[in-house]
Every structure is written in structure tokens, then in C-alpha cells.
Amino acid sequence: MRAPRGALRLLSPAEYSVLAAVAARIVPGSGAPAGWPSADALDCAGKIDALMARVHPDVGHDFRRLLRLIESGLGGALLAGSPRPFTRAAPDQQDARLEAWRTSRLALLRSGYQAVKRLAHATYYASPETYALVGYPGPPDVPQPPGTP
Amino acid sequence: MSGPGRIIPGAEIADTTAVEVDFAIVGSGAGGSAAAAVLAAAGAKVAVLEEGGHYTRRDFNMQEGWAYPTLYQEHGNRSTEDLSIMILQGRSVGGGTTVNWTSSFRTPERTLALWSSRHAVSGLGAATLAPHFEAVEKRLNVGPGNPDDVNTNNRKLQEGAARLGWQPELIRRSVQGCARLGYCGLGCPLDAKRTSRTTFLADAVAAGATVYSDCRVTLLESDAGRVRAVIAEVLDRDLDRPRGRLAVHARRGVVLAGGAINTPALLQRARVGSDSGVLGRRTFLHPTVPIVSFHDQPVEGFYGAPQSVSVHHFADRGDRVGYFFETPPVQPMLAALAMTGFGDSHRRLMERLPYAQSTIALLIDGHHDDPGGDVRADSDGRVRIRYPLHQALREAAVSAITDMARLLLVAGAREVWTLHDPPLLLRSEADLGHIAAAPFGPNRHTMFSAHQMGGAPMGDDPARAVVTSRGRHHQVENLWIADGSIFPTGLGVNPQLSVYAHARLFATEIARAG
Numbered sequence: 001m002r003a004p005r006g007a008l009r010l011l012s013p014a015e016y017s018v019l020a021a022v023a024a025r026i027v028p029g030s031g032a033p034a035g036w037p038s039a040d041a042l043d044c045a046g047k048i049d050a051l052m053a054r055v056h057p058d059v060g061h062d063f064r065r066l067l068r069l070i071e072s073g074l075g076g077a078l079l080a081g082s083p084r085p086f087t088r089a090a091p092d093q094q095d096a097r098l099e100a101w102r103t104s105r106l107a108l109l110r111s112g113y114q115a116v117k118r119l120a121h122a123t124y125y126a127s128p129e130t131y132a133l134v135g136y137p138g139p140p141d142v143p144q145p146p147g148t149p
Numbered sequence: 150m151s152g153p154g155r156i157i158p159g160a161e162i163a164d165t166t167a168v169e170v171d172f173a174i175v176g177s178g179a180g181g182s183a184a185a186a187v188l189a190a191a192g193a194k195v196a197v198l199e200e201g202g203h204y205t206r207r208d209f210n211m212q213e214g215w216a217y218p219t220l221y222q223e224h225g226n227r228s229t230e231d232l233s234i235m236i237l238q239g240r241s242v243g244g245g246t247t248v249n250w251t252s253s254f255r256t257p258e259r260t261l262a263l264w265s266s267r268h269a270v271s272g273l274g275a276a277t278l279a280p281h282f283e284a285v286e287k288r289l290n291v292g293p294g295n296p297d298d299v300n301t302n303n304r305k306l307q308e309g310a311a312r313l314g315w316q317p318e319l320i321r322r323s324v325q326g327c328a329r330l331g332y333c334g335l336g337c338p339l340d341a342k343r344t345s346r347t348t349f350l351a352d353a354v355a356a357g358a359t360v361y362s363d364c365r366v367t368l369l370e371s372d373a374g375r376v377r378a379v380i381a382e383v384l385d386r387d388l389d390r391p392r393g394r395l396a397v398h399a400r401r402g403v404v405l406a407g408g409a410i411n412t413p414a415l416l417q418r419a420r421v422g423s424d425s426g427v428l429g430r431r432t433f434l435h436p437t438v439p440i441v442s443f444h445d446q447p448v449e450g451f452y453g454a455p456q457s458v459s460v461h462h463f464a465d466r467g468d469r470v471g472y473f474f475e476t477p478p479v480q481p482m483l484a485a486l487a488m489t490g491f492g493d494s495h496r497r498l499m500e501r502l503p504y505a506q507s508t509i510a511l512l513i514d515g516h517h518d519d520p521g522g523d524v525r526a527d528s529d530g531r532v533r534i535r536y537p538l539h540q541a542l543r544e545a546a547v548s549a550i551t552d553m554a555r556l557l558l559v560a561g562a563r564e565v566w567t568l569h570d571p572p573l574l575l576r577s578e579a580d581l582g583h584i585a586a587a588p589f590g591p592n593r594h595t596m597f598s599a600h601q602m603g604g605a606p607m608g609d610d611p612a613r614a615v616v617t618s619r620g621r622h623h624q625v626e627n628l629w630i631a632d633g634s635i636f637p638t639g640l641g642v643n644p645q646l647s648v649y650a651h652a653r654l655f656a657t658e659i660a661r662a663g
Contacts, residue, residue, distance in 0.1 A: 029493030036496075054224055054389040058531045098491060102570065107231060110592035114232045118486055122225070125485035125499065126214030135503040136451055136481050139211030142338045143328050 001087065005046050009053035010060050011067070018067040019116070020045035021087045025094050026120040028130075037129055039120065047123040066112050070097075154189075154354045156203050156242060159363025159383045164393035166383075168359075170196040172659075173379045173399040174406060175366045175415070178244020179645050180632035180652035181406030182345035183285070185353035187656035188404075195358040196397050197350070198381050200407070201241035203362040205346075209336030213482035216335035220248050222410070224389070229522065229536045233591035234436060235486065236534065237334075237599045238408060242362050243346035245408065246645060249599075250333045250456040251322040251342055252475070253291040254642035255282050256650070259465065263516060268637035269608040271618045273651075281650040281657075286321075288352075289343040291646070294319025298329065300453025303476050305444070305506045307458045309560030310474070315462035320475070322454065323645070331452040331478055349649070364395050367530060369403065369419040369628075376403045376421065376628045402627035402659065405605075406652065409433075409634040410534060413604035414526035416615075422624040428605055428615050429524040433639040434536060434598035435511040438546050439477065439487050440553045442562035447503045450479030456643075463552065464513060464641055470545035471513045471641070474553060479507050487595050489570035498566065508557065510549035515603065515638030517541050524604050543589050551584045568595035600644050605634040620655035631655050 002020035004013065011019065023039035039045070052060050071086045086094060101113035124130060131138045172188050174181045177199040189195045204220070217225030220241045227236040239245035256278065264270035285291075296319060299307060310317035323343040333342055340347055354360060361381070368380035376399065383393035405412045413429040416422060423429075455478035464471040477483065481502060488498050498505075515521050522536030538546075554565045554575050565575040569587045573580075607630075608614030611623040616635055622628040631652035633644050640647055 026491040027496070029491075029496045031493040032496060051218055051224055051226075054218070055226055056223070056531045058527070058529070059223075059226070095492060102491075107591055111232045114592050117491055118232075118235075120491075121485035121495070122217070122482050123214070126212070126217075126482040128212070131481065134481050134499045135501075139332065140330055140452065142211075142330070 002040060002045070004049070005043055008049050011049050011064060015064050015067045016045055016049060017087055018071045019048060021094065022070060022098070022116045023120040025091065025098060026117055027124040030091065036133055039124060042124060042127045042129060044120055044123040048119045063115065066115060069112065070116070152357065154357050154359040156354065156360040156362060158203055159361070159386060162361065162364070162383050162393060162395055164383070166393070167396040167398065168196060169398040169400065170194045171399070171401040172404060173198065173397040174404045175379060176244060176406035176408065176411070176632060177242050177345060177350055177360060178239065178406065178408065178632070179246050179345050179648040181244065181404070182349035182353065183649045183652040184404045184406060184631045184656040185358050186349040186356070187653055188660055189353040189356035189358040191660035193401065193660070195353060197353065197358060197360040198364045198366050198379065198395070198397065199242050199360060199362045200365040200384070201362065202386050203242040204247070204336060206338050206340040209332070209338040211330070211332045211335055211338055213335060213480055216248070217482070220336055228534070230533045231591050233538070234434060234536055234596045234598050236410070236434070236601065237597060238410065238601055242360060243344045243350070246344040247336055247346065248334050249645055250478070251324055252456045252459070252643040253286070253289065253321045253323050253646050256647040257641050260638065260641050264637050268606065269610045269613065270637060271609050273618055278650050278654060281653045282646060285646055285649040285653060288348045289323035290325040291321050291323050294321050294457070298322060298454040298457040300329070300450070300457070301448045302450035302453065302479060302506050303456070303458040305442070305448070305557065305560040306460065306474060306476055306508050309556035310460045310462070312559050313556060315460050315556070317458050317460050320457050320459050322457070327454065329454045331455055333455050334478055361395060366407070366415060367418060369415070369421045371421055371625060374624065374626055376625055379403055402629065404629045404631050404656070406630070406632040408632050409601035409604050410524055410532060412630055412632055412634045413524045414532045416605065417526040418528065418530060421628070422615070422622050425611065425615060425623070427613060430604070431515065431520060431606060431637070432522040432524050432534065432536070432604045433514045433602040433636070434522065435600040435639050436514060436536070436542060436546070437597040437599065438510045438512070438549055439568055439595055439597065440508055440550060440557065441488065441498070441566045441568065442506045442557035443501055443504050443564045443566070444506055444561060445563055448479070448506045449503050450476070450506060451481070463549070468517070470517055470519065470541045472510045472545055472549045473513070473641070474508055474510055477507055477509055479505055487568055489568055489572050489595060506557065506562065508553050510546070510553055511600070512542055512545050512549065513639050513641045514542065516641070521603055538590060546594070547585055547589055551581050554581055554584065570594060600640070602633045602636040602639055602644060605630050606637040607635040608637060619658055620651070629655055629659060
């Protein structure tokens with residue numbers, strides 16, 4: 001179980017651990033060269049918790065329900081032959097579960113995959129720690145507007 | 150006259166506050182600011198209520214991780230209910246103009262003609278709108294397109310289109326003193342972008358208007374066919390939760406300008422004039438399909454004016470849905486959202502970011518049989534947006550992806566990657582046939598929307614329109630709408646000038662009527 005760094009604002013500790021496990025498979029990939037931080041190192045799940053605490057409460061509620069569905073062994077058994085909870089599945093099994101949702105014929109599962117995919121990618125690649133790794137020098141120096149001291 | 154007004158942040162508003170004005174204006178983007186400027190200049194006492202916060206160039210740090218949660222609707226998470234279309238829509242003092250990419254077009258004449266012939270819009274020809282476009286262009290400093298604005302990302306689009314005879318055009322931009330940093334979408338750190346906040350809203354405040362930020366309007370109080378007041382939740386900015394209540398009593402009227410999602414949602418939630426069956430339907434998004442190409446030399450699409458070239462060669466395809474091409478800024482977070490896949494395959498694309506060029510196709514929705522989407526607000530304020538992908542739009546998307554891939558190969562791309570999920574890799578003209586064979590549908594290809602239109606359309610027929618061709622509500626005599634929700638179809642161009650100009654026209658006539 002991955003434990004949160006600080007106080008959670010929306011998720012339960014169990015839901016957080018699912019999100020952190022999912023994020024760890026989405027970024028940066030198990031073949032990432034040395035120097036690429038893990039999702040845990042950038043606290044992606046903690047940042048997502050803080051973000052989703054500010055959206056409409058019903059949207060936050062749906063997000064928590066999605067994480068519980070991802071974790072459920074039932075969903076795993078139906079989709080990718082694995083009855084284990086997501087957080088206790090082997091990494092390649094976790095990838096297979098995400099891949100099954102990604103390409104599912106069921107629109108609801110594709111939506112669920114997109115939710116966690118986008119949140120993980122947004123928090124990871126918006127982190128300045130990853131800028132140099134993708135060849136992005138970061139924001140430039142801002143020229144001083146005329147008339148400012 | 151009582152001297153200039155000011156912008157009051159929610160933190161300075163007492164828990165229970167009531168004020169009385171002539172006009173309450175909901176929203177501070179292009180539409181709300183233009184209406185506020187006209188009405189305040191005419192001597193009316195004006196209050197503008199804005200759900201988002203008030204930020205200026207000192208706040209704009211060019212970090213995607215700050216800007217999207219702070220300056221966009223739903224903290225950057227707005228999308229259709231099934232997540233198939235990500236909806237980029239502004240939410241701060243300045244509304245969409247705080248974060249738009251400065252592209253400035255007048256409403257196309259063929260779109261105005263369609264509204265006249267098919268949607269009973271009357272008296273809104275190009276000649277009627279022209280003085281308002283001229284005034285807006287002057288205030289926003291919209292000059293002719295400037296070839297010096299074209300960065301490498303846009304040059305690829307320009308060169309490919311030119312070689313194919315597809316007539317690339319330079320985009321006119323709303324900037325003054327632009328340093329071409331590339332961060333229009335995150336708030337301009339120079340305030341060189343001419344936004345509503347730095348133009349018409351500033352004019353309104355100078356003429357006495359008061360702007361209340363961090364105030365989310367949730368109710369309209371009305372009786373006897375007139376709206377009397379707007380009621381807002383005063384938001385705690387950090388939590389984005391209500392902590393107070395602001396009541397604005399409007400002696401003369403209310404102008405709604407919260408944009409094409411929030412205005413229909415507010416009218417539904419407030420149950421004002423919502424019985425026509427039209428409200429919240431025919432929502433148009435210019436559904437936007439991106440593509441990514443990789444080049445041998447660096448493109449660095451994260452820098453430079455983000456949008457300077459457009460291609461309207463395919464805007465009119467007769468019986469088929471048209472589309473036009475532009476470019477997005479290629480900054481890491483936005484690129485990571487757009488690129489499909491996860492794990493190693495996604496990272497390998499991200500590792501090549503400086504060599505990536507991106508083009509987008511915006512589908513011109515609503516001009517054919519495609520009915521658009523719909524907006525529904527729950528009683529507790531949750532907004533649900535649905536946008537089924539009509540067959541005519543799917544055909545247009547597949548055609549547009551094929552055309553963009555061809556264009557980028559002609560422009561010298563080493564590889565073109567579609568954003569199907571999973572993506573297609575195209576290396577030559579011979580590969581283009583794979584595009585039509587790939588599944589296209591919700592969450593099978595990345596789609597965005599940066600342009601929200603419709604949902605409370607104008608027109609002279611109350612059975613088919615929410616407001617008249619002058620923005621006045623068909624059932625509520627002192628309620629007007631002055632934002633993108635009045636457009637009966639997608640515009641076919643980036644919307645900011647159209648919103649400003651229509652709002653300025655409507656407000657001019659409201660002021661003239663006394």
C-alpha cells in the first residue's frame with residue numbers, strides 16, 4: 001500500500017493507494033532511462049487529490065467510485081483474467097488491466113481509463129522536474145514591460 | 150457620475166451583502182465586458198459578477214500546473230460527460246480572453262447568411278455588425294496578420310498548405326507589445342494580450358462599474374415576467390466552495406454572459422424561461438482533432454505566438470461538414486494530455502517534444518444535419534455536457550486527419566502520428582489509407598474544444614430560439630444574453646471577435662432604449 005505524504009483532502013487512504021498504483025504504471029513507464037522520477041517521487045497522486053478536492057463534490061464522488069472500481073478484483077477478473085485487487089496485482093497484470101480499459105468495447109471503461117490517464121499525465125508533465133527530460137527549457141525570462149521599475 | 154469603480158475580490162466581500170444597480174452582468178469575458186463598457190459609458194450603474202478570480206500579469210507564471218487549475222473552468226477538468234471531448238474554457242476576470250490564443254476573425258458572411266435563412270435571425274448582416282467589429286478591433290489592437298508572428302510550428306502548417314494549394318492565411322491577433330513568448334493560454338505575463346480585462350472591462354470600471362470576482366451566480370429572482378436580482382455564492386478561492394452570499398438587485402435588467410455552457414446551465418438551474426425546450430440544446434464545440442508530426446530539426450512549438458496561420462480551404466465542403474486548420478502551443482502538459490497511450494510508448498513520444506509539430510482541425514458543427522450536444526444542470530449546480538459524435542462529424546474528422554497528415558508529410562515531417570488510441574504511425578502518402586480504417590469514436594481519438602457556442606440561440610421564432618436577434622429573452626423582457634450561447638451554429642472561426650461585437654451591438658440598443 002502506498003501511503004500519502006500529507007493529509008488527504010478528498011480520497012480515503014485506500015483510494016489514494018489505488019490512484020498512486022495506477023499513476024505509477026502510467027508514468028513514466030518501466031523502461032524509462034535513469035533520471036526519470038517516479039510518479040510517487042513527484043507526488044502525482046497527492047496533487048490529483050488536491051485538485052479533485054476543488055471540483056464539484058459530485059464529480060469528486062464519481063472519481064472516488066472509479067478508483068474503487070479499478071481496485072475491485074471483479075473488474076479485473078472480467079476484463080483481464082486477474083481476480084486480484086489492482087494494488088496487489090503484478091505490474092504487467094496492472095498494465096494489462098489498464099490496457100483492457102483503454103481499448104474496451106464498453107464506452108464507460110474507456111472513459112474511466114481516460115480519467116486516470118489524463119490526471120496522471122497532467123500532473124507528471126506539468127512538474128518542472130520533468131521539463132529537461134522532455135527537452136523543454138521551461139518558461140523564458142520575461143522582458144520588463146516599458147515603464148516598470 | 151460617481152467616479153471610477155473597482156474590481157472587488159471575493160475575500161473582501163462580507164458574508165451577506167446586497168447591492169442595487171441598474172444592470173447586473175454575469176460574466177466578465179468578451180461578452181460581459183463589452184456590454185458593461187457600453188452600459189457604464191451610457192451612465193448606467195453596472196455590477197459585473199465573475200465566478201473566477203482576478204489575476205494580472207504579475208500572477209501569470211507561465212506554468213501549466215498553475216494556470217489550468219486556476220484559469221480554466223472546473224480547474225481544467227471540464228469535458229463532456231463521457232470525457233470524449235476535453236473542454237478548454239476560461240474562468241477568471243477576463244473569462245476566455247485571459248487564456249485564448251489571440252486569434253481574431255469577424256463572423257464569416259456565409260455563417261451570417263445561414264443564420265438568416267435557416268434560423269430566423271433578422272437584421273444581423275455584415276453591414277449592421279461592421280461598426281461594432283471596427284470598434285472592437287480598434288480597442289483590441291487587431292491589426293493585419295504579421296509574418297513575423299509565424300514560429301516554426303505554424304510555418305510547417307503554412308508551408309505544407311501552400312505547397313498543396315490550400316491557401317494558408319496569416320491570423321490577425323489581439324496584442325500590443327507582444328514578445329511572442331508563447332504563453333497566451335496561461336495568461337500573458339506582459340499583459341500584452343488585449344483581453345477583456347485590459348480593455349472593455351477596464352473601460353467599464355473607469356466609467357463607474359464594479360466587478361465582483363469569486364462570485365458564482367446560482368439564482369435569478371424574477372416575478373411578473375421581469376428579473377429582479379441575481380444571487381451569487383461568494384467563493385473561498387482556495388477551496389472553491391461557497392462562504393458567503395451576494396445579492397445584486399437590478400433595477401433595469403440583467404445581462405448573462407457566462408459563456409455557452411454556464412449561461413444555459415444558469416437559466417436551467419434558476420428555472421427562468423426554461424420551458425421552450427430549446428435551452429441547453431444545440432450546443433456547438435468546434436470539435437477539435439489534433440495530430441502530431443516529428444521533424445529532423447527542432448520545432449520548439451512551446452515558444453512563439455501559438456496561433457498565427459489558419460487554413461480555411463476545407464471550411465465549405467458542400468453537403469459535408471467543413472473544417473479548418475490551425476495550431477496549438479506544444480507545451481508539455483497539453484501535449485501529454487493529447488498524446489495517447491501510457492507507460493513507455495507515451496513517454497517515447499514525449500521525449501521528442503522539441504521536434505514535435507502539432508496541427509489541429511476544428512470541425513464546423515451545426516451547419517448541416519448534426520444537432521450538436523446538450524447542457525444539463527443538476528439542481529445542485531453540477532453541469533453535464535453531452536456531445537454525441539454524429540456520423541457527419543466522424544466523416545469530417547477522418548477526412549481532416551487524412552488531409553493534415555498529407556500536409557505535414559508535404560511539409561517535410563519524418564513521422565506523422567495520429568492521436569487515435571492506439572495511435573497510427575504514418576511515414577508516407579502510402580500510409581494514409583490506414584486512417585479511414587482505424588476506429589474513430591468517443592475516447593478512441595483525442596478531441597478538444599476551445600470554442601463553446603449555442604445552447605441559448607437567438608432568432609425571431611420563440612419556439613426555436615431563447616433570445617431575439619437583439620439578445621433579449623423571449624419570455625423575460627429585461628433579461629439579455631450576450632455571449633457565445635446565442636450563436637445558432639458553430640461560427641467556423643475562432644469566436645472572440647464575434648462575441649465582443651454581438652454583445653456591443655446588443656448593449657448599444659439596450660442603452661438606447663433607456
